[in-house]
Amino acid sequence: MIGDRKVNVFFDDVMLGHDPQVDLPFLPSRVEKRVRSVLEGLNFKWSYPEHPGRLSAIKQYLDENPVPGIHLKSGPRATYDQLSRVHTTSYLDHIFSMAGKRAWLDRDTTAVSPDSIEAATTAAGNAIAAVESVVNKEADSAFALVRPPGHHAEPVRARGFCLLNNVAVAAAHAQAKLGCERILLIDWDAHHGNGTQDIFWADPDVLFFDTHCAAPFYPGSGHLEDVGAGLGEGYTINVPLPETTGDLAFEKAFREILIPAAEHFKPDLVLVSAGFDPHHNDMAMNLSYNGFKVLTSIVQNIADQHCEGRLALVLEGGYNLTSLSRGVHAVLEVLAGGEVPELQECGVQAVAEAAAFHRSAFVEDD
Numbered sequence: 001m002i003g004d005r006k007v008n009v010f011f012d013d014v015m016l017g018h019d020p021q022v023d024l025p026f027l028p029s030r031v032e033k034r035v036r037s038v039l040e041g042l043n044f045k046w047s048y049p050e051h052p053g054r055l056s057a058i059k060q061y062l063d064e065n066p067v068p069g070i071h072l073k074s075g076p077r078a079t080y081d082q083l084s085r086v087h088t089t090s091y092l093d094h095i096f097s098m099a100g101k102r103a104w105l106d107r108d109t110t111a112v113s114p115d116s117i118e119a120a121t122t123a124a125g126n127a128i129a130a131v132e133s134v135v136n137k138e139a140d141s142a143f144a145l146v147r148p149p150g151h152h153a154e155p156v157r158a159r160g161f162c163l164l165n166n167v168a169v170a171a172a173h174a175q176a177k178l179g180c181e182r183i184l185l186i187d188w189d190a191h192h193g194n195g196t197q198d199i200f201w202a203d204p205d206v207l208f209f210d211t212h213c214a215a216p217f218y219p220g221s222g223h224l225e226d227v228g229a230g231l232g233e234g235y236t237i238n239v240p241l242p243e244t245t246g247d248l249a250f251e252k253a254f255r256e257i258l259i260p261a262a263e264h265f266k267p268d269l270v271l272v273s274a275g276f277d278p279h280h281n282d283m284a285m286n287l288s289y290n291g292f293k294v295l296t297s298i299v300q301n302i303a304d305q306h307c308e309g310r311l312a313l314v315l316e317g318g319y320n321l322t323s324l325s326r327g328v329h330a331v332l333e334v335l336a337g338g339e340v341p342e343l344q345e346c347g348v349q350a351v352a353e354a355a356a357f358h359r360s361a362f363v364e365d366d
């Protein structure tokens with residue numbers, strides 16, 4: 001029943017401070033010239049898609065439709081030392097020097113506003129706090145509702161609206177300070193988690209499983225053959241999927257690839273880079289709210305089976321505000337012990353009902 005399991009949800013208004021408004025003047029640079037010329041060439045007015053309204057929409061929907069068993073919390077900002085487990089010090093020095101400024105960080109349109117560094121370190125800190133709360137058994141699971149997102153951020157580079165790799169910072173913290181030895185990191189965002197893959201590419205202690213829309217869809221990485229290297233060979237699992245992939249195919253990937261991999265790996269902590277852009281309202285894929293519920297129950301079962309339920313989710317993308325807020329809500333219902341639906345191909349249930357409705361017109365009663 002919903003409410004049977006305790007879920008800590010991490011949120012902090014500080015993360016609303018990251019707000020790159022492209023009409024305002026940015027620091028002059030080569031990247032600035034490049035991005036401006038691209039934006040001027042568009043035949044529509046571009047605004048920064050990863051905006052504060054994403055988090056406020058989730059918070060508002062949760063306030064209006066509370067989920068029993070949910071406890072709202074906030075964590076401290078991540079420290080320089082915590083971040084330096086996955087980012088180089090030269091990158092961090094550059095990022096920290098951007099405090100108080102407006103600037104483009106990457107030509108893929110990743111930018112900062114004056115309060116972005118505080119927001120980004122708060123996002124990474126709340127991902128850490130979520131992991132600490134499940135490892136310390138304060139809750140059955142945790143969900144860090146954070147932004148800017150993290151999974152595109154590489155050790156030395158901001159990309160794809162991501163400044164700091166929140167989930168990777170949390171995983172590295174769990175290894176360094178919380179006694180976790182084998183971490184299963186699942187990324188179901190529609191985009192490949194290139195940054196997370198890079199960070200743990202040669203690490204046999206982090207099993208990275210990523211379903212995503214296949215290249216050339218952004219960021220263009222995550223090929224089937226990319227399986228890690230060195231000691232980490234075999235510990236990166238990419239499942240590139242065609243556009244419009246929906247519930248049944250996602251469920252099949254999780255049941256037929258993720259579950260056996262987890263069985264073999266035996267994680268002592270499960271983390272999820274939870275993006276809501278695979279929802280059919282968003283851009284490329286066709287997941288429904290029920291689809292998100294089933295994926296959540298599969299990862300929850302893996303955590304229950306292998307690591308006493310230790311499961312933490314960290315928000316990544318999701319740009320349609322309706323499916324973002326309702327998707328998070330659907331996931332929280334399952335985390336809190338709610339019912340898990342059976343999946344059907346989209347429309348099958350409606351056809352069954354229509355058939356029952358029309359049947360009497362064409363079929364003689366017995």
Ligand SMILES: [Zn+2]
Pocket residue numbers: 189190191275277316317318
């Ligand atoms: Zn995404």
